[in-house]
Amino acid sequence: MECWFTEKQTKDFGITMRVKRTYVHEKTEFQQLDMVETEEFGNMLLLDGMVMTTEKDEFVYHEMVAHVPLFTHPNPQRVLVVGGGDGGVIREILKHPEVEKATLVDIDGKVIEYSKQYLPTIAGKLDDPRVEVKVDDGFMHIAQSDNEYDVILVDSTEPVGPAVNLFTKGFYEGIAKALKEDGLFVAQTDNPWFSQELIRTVFQDVKETFSITRLYTANIPTYPSGLWTFTMGSKKYDPLETAEERFHEIDTKYYTPEIHRGAFLLPKFVKDLTEK
Ligand code: SAM
Numbered sequence: 001m002e003c004w005f006t007e008k009q010t011k012d013f014g015i016t017m018r019v020k021r022t023y024v025h026e027k028t029e030f031q032q033l034d035m036v037e038t039e040e041f042g043n044m045l046l047l048d049g050m051v052m053t054t055e056k057d058e059f060v061y062h063e064m065v066a067h068v069p070l071f072t073h074p075n076p077q078r079v080l081v082v083g084g085g086d087g088g089v090i091r092e093i094l095k096h097p098e099v100e101k102a103t104l105v106d107i108d109g110k111v112i113e114y115s116k117q118y119l120p121t122i123a124g125k126l127d128d129p130r131v132e133v134k135v136d137d138g139f140m141h142i143a144q145s146d147n148e149y150d151v152i153l154v155d156s157t158e159p160v161g162p163a164v165n166l167f168t169k170g171f172y173e174g175i176a177k178a179l180k181e182d183g184l185f186v187a188q189t190d191n192p193w194f195s196q197e198l199i200r201t202v203f204q205d206v207k208e209t210f211s212i213t214r215l216y217t218a219n220i221p222t223y224p225s226g227l228w229t230f231t232m233g234s235k236k237y238d239p240l241e242t243a244e245e246r247f248h249e250i251d252t253k254y255y256t257p258e259i260h261r262g263a264f265l266l267p268k269f270v271k272d273l274t275e276k
Contacts, residue, residue: 002018003018003019003020004016004017004018004019005017005018005019005036005038005046007046007049007050007051007224008049009193009194009224009225010194015051015222015224017038017039017040017041017044017222018038018039018040019036019037019038020036020037020038020039021036021037022034022035022036022037023035023036023037023043023114023118024114024118026110028108028110028111029108029110030107030108030161030162031047031048031108031157031161031162032046032047032048032049033045033046033047033108033110033111033114034046034047034049035114035118035119038054040056041054041055041056041057041222042054042055042056043055043118043119044222045086045111045114045115045118045119047111047157048157048160048161050157050158051222051223052086052157053086053088053119053122054222055119055121055122057220057221057222058086058088058122059252059253059254060218060219060220060253060254061088061188061218061220061223061228062088062089062091062092062122063092063252063253063254063255064216064218064228064230064254064255064259064263065089065092065153065155065186065188065230066089066092066093066153067092067095067250067252067255067260068186068216068230068232068239068255068260068263069151069153069184069185069186069232069239070093070096070099070151071239071242071246071247071257071260072184072232072234072237072238072239072242073150073151073182073183073184073237074237074246075098075150076096076098076099076150076151077098077099077100077101077150078099078100078101078103078148078149078150078151078180079093079099079101079102079103079149079150079151079152079153080102080103080104080105080141080145080148080149080151080152080153080178081093081102081103081104081105081152081153081154081155082105082138082141082142082152082153082154082155082156082166083105083106083107083138083154083155083156083157083163083166084104084106084153084155085104085106085108085109085111085112085115086111086112086115086119086122086123087104087112087115087116087119087122087123087124087125087126088122088123088155089104089153089155090102090104090125090126090128090131091122091123091124091125093153094125094128094130094131095250095251096250099130100130101130101131101132102130102131102132103131103132103133103134103149104126104131104132104133104134105134105135105136105137105138105141106133106134106135106136106138107135107136107137107138107162108135108162109135112126112133112135137162137165138154138156138166139165139166139171139174142171142174142175142178143174145174145177145178146177146178147177147178147179147180147181148178148179148180149178149179149180149183150179150180150182150183150184151179151183151184151185151186152175152178152179152183152184152185152186153185153186153187154166154175154185154186154187154188155188156187156188158190158195159198166187167198167201167202168205169205169208169209172205172206172209172210172233173209175209175233176209176210176233176235179235181235181236182235182236182237183234183235184210184212184232184233184234184235184236184237185232185233185234186230186231186232187202187230187231188228188229188230189202189203189215189229189230189231190224190228190229191223191224191225191226191227191228191229192217192225192227192229192267192269192270192273193224193225193227194224194225195224196273199215199229199231199270199273200273200274202231203215203231203273203274204276206231206233207233209233210233210234210235211234211235211236212232212233212234212235212236212237212238213231213232213233213234213274214231214232214234214238214239214240214264215229215230215231215232215264215266215270215273215274216229216230216232216239216263216264216266217229217230217263217266217270218230218254218263227270229270239260239264240261240264242260242261244257247260
């Protein structure tokens with residue numbers, strides 16, 4: 001018998017794919033966790049019924065959330081990832097030789113454990129000596145940090161369950177305090193088809209907190225609508241002014257210096273979300 005999984009985006013629309021087998025179906029302390037094998041996208045992690053990452057298209061999201069900020073900052077030595085327990089963002093961060101230490105704070109240790117087991121090509125760098133892994137609430141970690149990080153990357157679930165606080169103005173103010181005086185951050189901010197209010201609100205909150213605020217996009221087939229947004233808040237460096245000589249050779253499949261610049265060119269209906 002065939003088994004199909006559907007992530008509903010609205011009550012009338014969703015993305016569907018065939019599931020070959022289920023490895024894990026478990027209610028953790030924080031969320032429903034499913035790890036499945038699909039025909040089209042390889043192994044896939046789901047949290048609360050939403051696609052988090054798949055082996056086939058994960059590179060787009062992980063490269064874009066990591067390399068745009070890390071090439072924008074001239075010397076990203078200390079980097080924090082909030083969420084990101086699958087390890088994909090850490091893998092990309094470590095491609096930058098300037099990074100001395102990368103700290104990952106995910107609230108759910110089970111995501112880390114099962115990603116190591118079933119998504120080894122994604123989670124494979126979590127045991128690197130430059131990486132510190134903490135199982136903790138990212139909101140609390142940020143609240144307790146002061147002037148510590150060059151770059152902070154928020155790779156969280158959508159604003160439901162444990163991630164609700166990670167989409168608040170108080171959180172962005174905490175990030176500003178946790179960053180050094182020339183620091184910058186990027187957060188994944190969902191899609192511009194079904195989450196317009198979220199993008200609009202986050203952009204304004206970040207704009208009121210940081211001197212430079214930018215929105216950029218990437219194409220990710222297994223995420224709702226396929227078009228994904230990232231919001232950057234920066235105290236000093238503008239990603240649009242990244243000097244050509246900053247781009248060193250790096251092993252990627254999506255990110256290029258041209259994409260770095262082009263990702264900020266927004267379709268009109270998306271650009272409108274950045275204006276009041
Ligand atoms: N890239 C995915 C996306 O855009 O949908 C998300 C990746 S998934 C690894 C996100 C992670 O955020 C989950 O492992 C979840 O446990 C974690 N998370 C959710 N709320 C959190 C919080 N308050 N503090 C730290 N991590 C949190």
